Amino acid sequence: MYTKLVLSSDPSSDDDCIAMLIHQPYDQLSFAKVGGNSWNWLAVDYTFVDCIYHDGWFYAVTSMGVIHAFNLHGPSVVHKTIFPRIQDNNMHQEYIVQAPWGGLLRIYRTVDILEKEQRHNQVVRTLGFRVYRVSLDEQKLVRMTGIGEHALFVGHNASVCLSVKDHPTLMPNHVYFTDDDFETVFSFKSSRRDVGVCNIENNTVTKVVYPELWIYSLPPIWFTPSLIG
Incomplete structure (x- = not known):
């Protein structure tokens, strides 16, 4: 049911910690905040394969290559689509990574x-x-x-x-x-x-x-x- 969980910070020391969950069905996204009593569904896309957090934003990529950005710290969700659909049929799995020197990396894995x-x-x-x-x-x-x-x-x-x-x-x-x-x-x-x-x-x-x-x-x-x- 649950594919991957990403945290914005250490929940033991940050009351503003947010958890982003990739889950079934169809590898969708939901998030929850420390102190909250429910998960919140993000009905923007599906078949998400990876997600990271950096500088106040969650970046999530779908199996078709679309990158979505979410800022969840305010009273309402701020959502942007920052990269179009790009699919490489020769790849098996892909990941999104924040580069230490700045910017985003896409990692493709062949199997x-x-x-x-x-x-x-x-x-x-x-x-x-x-x-x-x-x-x-x-x-x-x-x-x-x-x-x-x-x-x-x-x-x-x-x-x-x-x-x-x-x-x-x-x-x-x-x-x-x-x-x-x-x-x-x-x-x-x-x-x-x-x-x-x-x-x-x-x-x-x-x-x-x-x-x-x-x-x-x-x-x-x-x-x-x-x-x-």
């Missing part, structure tokens, strides 16, 4: 689906990623050769881009990904999960650990632990 009828399951294998800069002025996507000294995290979590200078254990110009293929996760629960790290420069994929310990688990996500007691 290979391996069906195993004798076991009644399917295995999704990531082949690589493509990174595009969103040019709002020209209303087009500009292909990037890499993201330099940064690393991307994508999956069922909110998509993020981090500087390896601030996080030196991360590899630059890499995408850390988890399995978020809807059909595999929910219809083939015993299938191996697609988790790994991809070098954007040459699209080589490596596993995070081997053997994989999450083969029969729920879809894994990335999270940021707090070490402050």
Whole structure:
């Protein structure tokens, strides 16, 4: 029922925190505020695949490539469509990311689906990623050769881009990904999960650990632990 949840801030320390939810049916959007007693449906579009929060705005992208922007902090919803419909049929999944240097990035993920009828399951294998800069002025996507000294995290979590200078254990110009293929996760629960790290420069994929310990688990996500007691 619930695909992805994105927070505007830490709800334990911010009374103005807002939660944006991508949910079924049809991957629609609803939001709720700390202290509120209900979810509020945003009847603007459907088949949303990703959402992020930045500088007071939620940015949500649909499977057809439309980017919607929402400011939910006031008494009424402020909504803008900031990017037109662009669909790439050669891609399997896409994400929207706030670049640390400014602007928005669109991340496209290509996969290979391996069906195993004798076991009644399917295995999704990531082949690589493509990174595009969103040019709002020209209303087009500009292909990037890499993201330099940064690393991307994508999956069922909110998509993020981090500087390896601030996080030196991360590899630059890499995408850390988890399995978020809807059909595999929910219809083939015993299938191996697609988790790994991809070098954007040459699209080589490596596993995070081997053997994989999450083969029969729920879809894994990335999270940021707090070490402050």
